[in-house]
Amino acid sequence: MGSGRTTGQELRRTMACFVTGVTVVTSDDGEPRGMTVNSLTSVSLDPPQVLVSIATTSTMHRVLREAGGFTVSVLSASLIDAAKWFASSARPRGAAAFEGFSVAPGPNLGHPVFTDCVTWLECRTEQAVDSGDHTLFTARVVDCGFGQGSTPLLFCNGALMPHEPVPVSPPQAGIAG
Template structure:
């Protein structure tokens, strides 16, 4: 039997990018931090991420059927932490706009990926989400590396 604390510690040695998944649902913005985001397919363009099955935010985003993924920049640790907190107004004090897809895009992110929900699969204590990419934009003005999560800390990639 693998202990969950031991597994988390071991997997923490693998750096992951950090994104905010956000949607407007019933006229209100909803979003949360994700570090399980990955590309699945280039043709057709499909991405994935996971949400805890206990999440109260994911059902609101899922109901919207579409969302924007903001790839956070290395200077956006505070944004990451804001969207990771439960029970708060995660958008308070965070710059964002409603993009052409109609969903919140975090200001200063290095990229924005507009998606429509393709499928969800309950896997263990999380839901695995597959989404079709319908549009994307990179922010060459961000001038920063993406935010990464590694060994329990937020930082940047040093090459």
């Protein structure tokens, strides 16, 4: 058992074991911006809301504070290069960052949506709450839909992993569950 005094690095190693999906969050500050994010959470169904957690040191933090909305593309395995690219600080800024990727403007907010994503959500920011070295952006989902991708991209222990969906069937009658 631990000492009861957890460090940030210990938390990072522990949470690395939690499998998450991989997204690219896009927005606009006069030109399109994007960032790989794995901290997407469904908050409410009525009203439909999600939350993303963004480091206060990232460029996207400033953009989301000012933009009033963002779009999330839930990446498919075919977009592993996009996940790496939008996680890199070496990528160019603005529209040049999206060159070589198939994107289309979202129907309401116009932020880039990856056409090969599994799903996408257009969101209007409702609340930004500072929490440690991140800000939690809670947003109303104004539209959502499906892309052309089918196999989701996952992240665990520092690795990107494609995952073939496994259907979940209801428990068999007579089996405790």
